Structure formats: C-alpha cells, structure tokens
Amino acid sequence: MNHFLKKLAFLSLLVASIAPVSSMAQTNMLFILDGSNSMWGQIDGTAKIDTAKDVLASLLTGLPEGTRAGLMVYGHRDKNSCDDIELVSAIGTDSAASLSNKIRGLTPTGKTPIAAALNASASAFANLQDANNHVILISDGLETCNGDPCAAAAALAKANIQPRVHVIGFDVGKEEQAQLECIPKAGNGRYFNASNANELKAAVAEVKQVAEQSLPEPEPEKRIVELFRDDFDGTELKEHWEVINPDPEAFIVENGELLMVGGSQTPTLNTGQSANVFKLTNEVPKGNWTLSASFNIDFQTEKEAIFLGLYNTEKDYLVVQPMAVHCGNWGNRLCFGIEAIKMSNGEITRFDKWLIREQGFESFVFDEAVMTVMQPIEMRIIKEGRKYRPGILWQSLNPETNATEEKWVELENFTILRQKGKPAMGIYQKSVTNGESAASIDWIKIEGEE
Incomplete structure (x- = not known):
C-alpha cells in the first residue's frame, strides 16, 4: 500500500505542476x-x-x-x-x-x-x-x-x-x-x-x-516556392542549357518562346542521336519537387513526340509526352492521350492514358479534330521520395456552360532509386514519316520546398 501512496503523492505533485502552454x-x-x-x-x-x-x-x-x-x-x-x-x-x-x-x-x-x-x-x-x-x-x-x-x-x-x-x-x-x-x-x-x-x-x-501532456508541435507547413524558371526571353538560349546533338537550324529563341522543329531525320531518344535535346545544367533540387512546362504543339504527322522529363543518357531517362493519332474504323477519328516512358539500362517501362477516344464524324477529318485539343498543353513530373508521377493538365469545354474546365490527369508512379538525369525537353518523331513536327515552349519551371 505504501508504494501506491508514494505514487499518488508523486503524481499529485506532478499534476499540480501541469499547466497548458500557449502553443498546446x-x-x-x-x-x-x-x-x-x-x-x-x-x-x-x-x-x-x-x-x-x-x-x-x-x-x-x-x-x-x-x-x-x-x-x-x-x-x-x-x-x-x-x-x-x-x-x-x-x-x-x-x-x-x-x-x-x-x-x-x-x-x-x-x-x-x-x-x-x-x-x-x-x-x-x-x-x-x-x-x-x-x-x-x-x-x-x-x-x-x-x-x-x-x-x-x-x-x-x-x-x-x-x-x-x-x-x-x-x-x-x-x-x-x-x-x-x-x-x-x-x-x-x-x-x-x-x-x-x-x-x-x-x-x-x-x-x-x-x-x-503537451501534444508535439505540428511541423510547420513547408512552403512551395519556385526554384528555377526560364521564360525564354531575349534572343539567345541561356547558359544553363546544354544542347545535346545541337542543330542550330532547328531551334530559335524569340518572342518569349523556344521554337523547335523535328523531322523524320530526328531519331528517337534511345538512339542517342536525337537532335536538340535541351538539358538543364543546374543541380537538381534535393527533396521533393515538381518539374513542369507549357507547350504549343502543331500536330500534323501523328509521330510528334514533344517531351519533358529527366535525361541522363540514351539508356537512362524518364519522359512524359502527349499523343495524337488517327483512329477509328475509317482512320478519320482522333485519339489523344498522354504517355510516359522510363528507360533504365536499356529496359523500357511505359504507361499511357487516352483522354479522347475516336472523336469526330465521317466528315470530320483528323486535321480538324486535332484542333479541338486546347492549347497550350502543360505537362509535369512530380517527384516524391523515389516516386516520379507524370501528368498533363487537360483542358476541355463544358458544353452546358461554354466554360473551359481543366484538371490534372496523372499516370502511375515510376520508381527511380538513383536519379542521375537532369531536367530536359525536346522534340523528335517516333518513326520515319512525311512532313515535320513543330512546337514551342512558353516556359519551364521547377517548384519545391523552401
């Protein structure tokens, strides 16, 4: 019994000394x-x-x-x-x-x-x-x-x-x-x-x-800030860009845009010969971050691959890119979506999602249907730990209100254990085709924790 009386006396003193603190x-x-x-x-x-x-x-x-x-x-x-x-x-x-x-x-x-x-x-x-x-x-x-x-x-x-x-x-x-x-x-x-x-x-x-007992102080909310941004002002590409396989005749900086052209002679990324891969030389931020960019794309060959992602070598990269192709029984419908490709030691992992399935009518040809894709197109990759989640900002017209609605459409997470690549963007064609592909980039930015 003495043990309990002593415990009671101790606890009584302890309780008497307790007072809420202002932050509790x-x-x-x-x-x-x-x-x-x-x-x-x-x-x-x-x-x-x-x-x-x-x-x-x-x-x-x-x-x-x-x-x-x-x-x-x-x-x-x-x-x-x-x-x-x-x-x-x-x-x-x-x-x-x-x-x-x-x-x-x-x-x-x-x-x-x-x-x-x-x-x-x-x-x-x-x-x-x-x-x-x-x-x-x-x-x-x-x-x-x-x-x-x-x-x-x-x-x-x-x-x-x-x-x-x-x-x-x-x-x-x-x-x-x-x-x-x-x-x-x-x-x-x-x-x-x-x-x-x-x-x-x-x-x-x-x-x-x-x-x-005082609850632990909640961790202060981490403020998300802009860590890097390029609006492509001026007439020259800034020094923080490295251009892999440069072709000066196929890009130009003017009017606040980076304009790019890719043709059938622009090999795919995994060949290591893609022209004008724009790779950031700045150090990639530590911790979690979001890489995003705004594009305007001239879809006319169905082979356009305008990409945003992380690029190390032709055997080590992760990119997200839109897709616009003919589909339907007569090949006169539009299918539009997003795909992401991870190349690791030559092995490919791919996710995709269609946002438009066979839009159009028999008299509504692909060239007209693709004009319904609202631009600019914003793409992003969110890094959280070792997970990388690609997405696209999908804009559509609400027929009832005639207002533009937008939402982020995301793909599954990719896992990268040792990130070596740096932010990169560019344009290529997925296979040999007639014509050329053109795109412009309004801005690119990286946001992260302060």
Whole structure:
C-alpha cells in the first residue's frame, strides 16, 4: 500500500505542476463512468461507486486552467435498458463544482453498454477537431449488451476528432481485464488497473497526466516556392542549357518562346542521336519537387513526340509526352492521350492514358479534330521520395456552360532509386514519316520546398 501512496503523492505533485502552454492544442477530456448495478460492489467496506465519485470529484477540482471536461454515464437510470446512456455534462459547459455535484447524484442501476457508450461519445466532441481529445472510461465489468467495445474504440480513434481512448479497470477479474485492455489498444490509449481506492486515485491521476501532456508541435507547413524558371526571353538560349546533338537550324529563341522543329531525320531518344535535346545544367533540387512546362504543339504527322522529363543518357531517362493519332474504323477519328516512358539500362517501362477516344464524324477529318485539343498543353513530373508521377493538365469545354474546365490527369508512379538525369525537353518523331513536327515552349519551371 505504501508504494501506491508514494505514487499518488508523486503524481499529485506532478499534476499540480501541469499547466497548458500557449502553443498546446486545447485539451478536452470526456469521462465515461460505469453506472451499472455492479458498481454497488464494495471494497474495504465502501461501495465502488462512492469511491469513484470521490476520486472524480477531487480530480475535477485540480484540472489545470483551460482544460475542459465532460461526463457521460451509462446504466444509471433503467435496470433493463441497453440504451441507458446519458451525456450528463457536455465538454466545457460545467464548472468543476457543478460537475462534481452531478457525479455525486448518480445511482447505479442497470446494464453495461460499453460499446454503445463509446459510439455515443463521438458526438460529445462535435466541432472539437484539431484538439487534444481524450476519452477516459472507468468501469468494473464486461460489456453486457452484446456490443464490441474494441471495434467501437477503433472506430472512435479513427474519427475526425481523433481522441485517445483510455480505460481504468476498477476491481476487475481476469476476464473483465482482458476485454477492457483491448479498448485502449484499439483506441490509441492506455490501460490502468485499480483494485482499491488508492490505486484508483493513482490511476486517475496518471491518466490525467497522460491527457494533459503537451501534444508535439505540428511541423510547420513547408512552403512551395519556385526554384528555377526560364521564360525564354531575349534572343539567345541561356547558359544553363546544354544542347545535346545541337542543330542550330532547328531551334530559335524569340518572342518569349523556344521554337523547335523535328523531322523524320530526328531519331528517337534511345538512339542517342536525337537532335536538340535541351538539358538543364543546374543541380537538381534535393527533396521533393515538381518539374513542369507549357507547350504549343502543331500536330500534323501523328509521330510528334514533344517531351519533358529527366535525361541522363540514351539508356537512362524518364519522359512524359502527349499523343495524337488517327483512329477509328475509317482512320478519320482522333485519339489523344498522354504517355510516359522510363528507360533504365536499356529496359523500357511505359504507361499511357487516352483522354479522347475516336472523336469526330465521317466528315470530320483528323486535321480538324486535332484542333479541338486546347492549347497550350502543360505537362509535369512530380517527384516524391523515389516516386516520379507524370501528368498533363487537360483542358476541355463544358458544353452546358461554354466554360473551359481543366484538371490534372496523372499516370502511375515510376520508381527511380538513383536519379542521375537532369531536367530536359525536346522534340523528335517516333518513326520515319512525311512532313515535320513543330512546337514551342512558353516556359519551364521547377517548384519545391523552401
């Protein structure tokens, strides 16, 4: 017994020294008290309900300023009802003295609907999201209304109020303790056992200490800033670009754009001979980032590959590019989509997604259909850890409102364990064809965490 008295004295001093700090989230504590008939059982000549009343009343008067408490009771009014659950005091509405008086007026009567009480407790925290919320159940017995207290605790902990669910088992046997212990395990809380008055005092003081502990400061939101941008102003390509396989006759910087032309003599990227691959020489930012660019593309050969991505060598790159091809039974429909290609040690992984499937009519030729693709076309690659997610900003006309609507359409993630490539862009044709492909780049940028 001396051990518990010492523990109680220590915890009392500790609790008395607790005070909320200004940066701490609001602490809300809802006590659920067992008011079932079994609480008339006695310990050392005193009814358990009377001990619980005294301990709770004492605790409430010692709550630090700013901590808000509430009380829910079950089994205290109807002998046979599993719905006998009452929010006796809403969180933060009663003073400690008023709440203590309400506690002292309780009379144990009926059943033990623990699961239903836990389910009902969620409504007590309405509009108390983003706070330090705790449910403290004090009970001496098993669920007697066929509920599942453990499942109820798990659901409560996952609710948007995210409370921690603690339990004090008061004078319980092994079977009761086994059931009660699963509640805080499922509810992200702690279990405290008490077999007599002093142990109950110590347990209540300790659970109060746990609830009053300062929550860790939320990490400040990382601000996303522009780390690099090129708007292609002036008449010369800036020094931060390396041009691989340069063909000066096939690109020019003017009027705030980088204009590029690719023909059937522009081999694909994996040959290592693609002309005018524009590769950034700047160091790639550490951490997570987004690479994006805005293009205007003249689709006329179906072989255009205007790409944005990361390029190291012809055997090591990741690019995203739009697709516009003839389709349909008569070859006079438009299919438009996005594809992304990862080349790693000569092995290709490819994802794609069609955004337009066979648009057009028999009299609506491909050249006219492709004009319905709204430009400029914005593409991006988002890096999160070792995952790289390509996407395209898809713009479409809402026929009902005649307004332009846009949304990002993304492909599956690629995984790159050791990134060696640097941001790059360019144009090539996927195979030999008649004609040439032309495109302009309005801007390219990299955004990341400050």
